[in-house]
Structures are given as C-alpha cells and as structure tokens.
Amino acid sequence: MSEVENNETPVQNEEKDYVEDGKNKFIVKCKFCGSRILDKKSAKYITIEKDLPLMQQDNNRKEGEIQNESVNEFYHVENMYTFENIGFTHTVANCKYLSCADCDAGPVGYYDNDTKHSYVAISRIVHA
C-alpha cells in the first residue's frame, strides 16, 4: 500500500481494484449481515488518517478505556441521504459514529458534525 497521507488526495485509478473514476466501484455492504450501506459509485474514495474505536472492544480492557485503531481509507459521503441503510450514534466529541442499520455493528465510519460529511472505513465493510 502507498504511504498514508494526511490530507484528502485524489486516488490513482490503477491503485485499487475497488475504485473506479475515484468512486466505489461496487456496492458497499455490512461485513457481518450484508446490509446494503452504499450503492455503487455513490461515494468518493479518499485517504485520510483517523482513529476509530475498534468494533469489538476487549472485554478485559480498563473501565472507560476505548481501544482505537488508525484507519486511512474511506469512502467520503457528502450528503447523508446518499446512504442506503445506516445508523448514526449520538454525538461524541463533535462526531457521530456510523453503524450498520440492520445488525448495529460499528463503528463502520464517522460523521463530522461541522461539515456534515460522512466517512465509511473501507477496512470495515465488504464490497459486493
């Protein structure tokens, strides 16, 4: 994989087989239940670095501790109504986390309250 960039960068088409014309070539679905999250070609591929809480937190972690991982490939959704099916959590630190509308798995990405844009973590979904 290429180096992680801090700013949004236009994708090189030849780099990713799931990206076409800078957008998601395939339907985006929930990894766990297959619920349809995005239609094909509805979101822009971007690379940004963002810490996201793990979908499954370790049961033995310290109370109140949140385990994060750094995620750097996202689909950028400018209008929330572009989503087919998605859940938005209550706000935490000026963002809402995205979750599967059918099985509530998540975070599958986040929503920025300021820009009102959403970002779906590619490592946390499947293409179909």
Place this chain on the structure above:
Amino acid sequence: MAKTYDYLFKLLLIGDSGVGKTSILFRFSEDAFNISFISTIGIDFKIRTIDLDGKKVKLQIWDTAGQERFRTITTAYYRGSMGIMLVYDVTNEKSFENIKNWIRNIEENASADVEKMILGNKCDLEAKRQVSKERGEQLAVEYQIKFIETSAKDSLNVESAFYTLARDIKAKMEKKQKEASNPAGARSGGHQLRNEPQRKPTSWLSRCSLL
C-alpha cells in the same frame, strides 16, 4: 449531486420511557455486538431506503433520546417530521393511557397533517399483558389512526409498520401535489384535507389502496 431518491420522510418514535422505542430503532442483537462500542453510545437516528410502488423512499427515523422522560417533546424535535409512531407497551397500562397525552402533545407541537400510527409493542410477552389488542384497536378507531401490535424483540410487524406509515405519507403527498397542480383545488391543500371525511379506519392489514 443528482438526487438518487424520490422521497425523503422524517419519522419519529414517540411514547413513554421503557416501551421499547429504542429496541425498535436499535436491535441490540444478542450476539457479538451486545458488548460493542455502539451499544454504549446509542443510536440517534437511522436512514433506511425502501421501495414503495416503484419509488425509492428514504426514511430518516429518530428516537426521542430520553426527552420523553419530561412527558413532553419540544417543537424543535417535531420540526419537519412527516410521520410519528406512537408506541406503548402492552404490558404497561400507564403507557397505553398516555398515548392520549402524546397525541395531544403532537397536536400542540407538530405539523397538523403529520401521519400517525399506534404501535402496541412487546406483544411477545403474552403472560404479562395488561392491554388487550381490542383496546388498542378501539383507541385507534377513536383517533382515526392505524394500529398494529409489534414485537421489536422478535422483529414482528416492525418493518411492515414503517412501510404502512411511509405509504400513507406518500399517498398524502401525492394527493397534495395533485391538488396543487389542479387550479380549482390549488389553495390551501392542508385546509382541504381537514374538511374531507376521514379515511375509514379499516384494518391496516386489509388496506392496500393508495388513496
């Protein structure tokens, strides 16, 4: 960006605390995710896309986020809502009695032509039932609102309830659009709607006509 849907409806879940509104929105599945990060934060709203008679309809469904504890919901929360699910718990008499109060709260705060539907939730708990299905139906007839018993736990009738509410909103909108394009009935569609005889309270199951 081009609009990729035909309709967008904002829907609210209203009712006393503990009637299962959150379970209707949020499944809290018994599997791996019950310890997940998401369940500790809670869901604010969901977007769902459904097909209604060949039209792509986006539903934005909101929970009350605990506001109901104050027995009233503010105007801000109702703003822009086109459909309201009034939820009570069939094992809780008080929550059923309070449906009337919630209807009054809606009349005072929401748009006059908001579509409503009553849900008697937790119908899987037959042994603990305090409110018969007949009483639910009676209340619905009294207010000319559709009614269905649901079990969020067993996913019974929840989806069909949302389809029914969405279909009714769509029918109402299409009727308004038709009236607006017809010069004779162009003025004040809302007023005309109120003067019309109300839709007959047939069982929602047997109802499939659009208008």
